[in-house]
Amino acid sequence: MQRPDEKKRALIAATAARLFATRPFHKVKLDDVAAEAGVGKGTLYIYFKSKEDLYFWLIYDAFTQVLERLKRQLEGEQIPAGEGLRRILSELVKFAFDHPTLYELMRTAGPIIPDERWADRRREFTGLIERTIRRGNVSGEFDDPHPQITALCVPGLVRSVMLFGPKGLDEATVTAQLIRLIERGVYRNGKKAMKRTRTPKRTALASGRGGR
Amino acid sequence: MQRPDEKKRALIAATAARLFATRPFHKVKLDDVAAEAGVGKGTLYIYFKSKEDLYFWLIYDAFTQVLERLKRQLEGEQIPAGEGLRRILSELVKFAFDHPTLYELMRTAGPIIPDERWADRRREFTGLIERTIRRGNVSGEFDDPHPQITALCVPGLVRSVMLFGPKGLDEATVTAQLIRLIERGVYRNGKKAMKRTRTPKRTALASGRGGR
DNA sequence: CTTACAATACTGACGAGTCGGTTTTGAGCA
């Protein structure tokens, strides 16, 4: 009955994730985690170094899961950029719907995590999206002047909707709408349609130092 | 030295905002807030009921500021929906650049704030955007099947870019790109619709706005 | 008899909130 640890680690992780998603870090007591997981408090410390370690691990793990799924979606043959973008979006939304707890958890996470690995993962993530857009630009499929900014936006869209959206929203609707938004923003339209958007002037105007 | 208390309240608030933006709630010590504000700890409790109260007040206040500015931008005559949307975006970005601290602070805010006022404000906010989009739909300017979802996305876009974007980004570029994304996602396709938007020359984006 | 763990008792630090003493303010008065 008591040999394999991975099962128990997962149990603890799931319980903790649930609690951390429900209330802020400082309100989650490890006593509660232990109790709800049906585990001794001491056991927690067999699997995790500290409360912060546990918390970090949860987020890192969840994020890694998303990342791996995305990579799997995009690997292989030459998927057209548009298709790639669509897959990214639906994969993200799917994950958010399937694991609301983990998604909510990542929200809390904020960038204030000292660990460098977190930032690395994050960069890897947006890099994936950015590269897809650039690929589309090169192939002529897209025409996005700022793939980096757009890439940053993608997870933000999903986050906002999941976080503040009304409860009734269904996955398909959300996916469709987000895809629509991003796609339109990025695709090369009938040339005249997007002719404008002030592109020519931008550089000159931006002269006046942004902020900070 | 100081007679009017509002000055001091603002000082405390600003200091606290800085600290709360820098580290998570549970790592901010009121002793530090007091020290950095050059104020006795007891004084904090003259102006704020508790740590949570202080925190909540900061966020609520910041959010209210944005909301008021937006309202001011949109009130008055019949601004075309497209122009309204553009104003919303640039106002948000401007605020984010001007008050990075407050903006970052609002990020943290998701945390299950018990107070109903917070949810109200939030609804008021997205409602403003949603209504603008609907107006555009009615006038034929836009053609967005899900104004509500789109409205939810807007603040998310700004957030993502400000939060994870590289430091170098300047306000004008960010504004332009976000406007482009949303606009394209929302406008009725077809050359004539597009053209109308452009006719009135772009609003003065370069309106100064120095960082400091 | 050993291993892995639940249960639980324990402790030490930490930090929110308090309280009594001190300073500032401004009104009333000369």
Next chain:
DNA sequence: TGCTCAAAACCGACTCGTCAGTATTGTAAG
């Protein structure tokens, strides 16, 4: 202008509950 005094603002050392983390004990399985 100067003095008095009460009320309000202010300070910061102290208190006291709360947990994170640890050590101990009992027990079931192998």
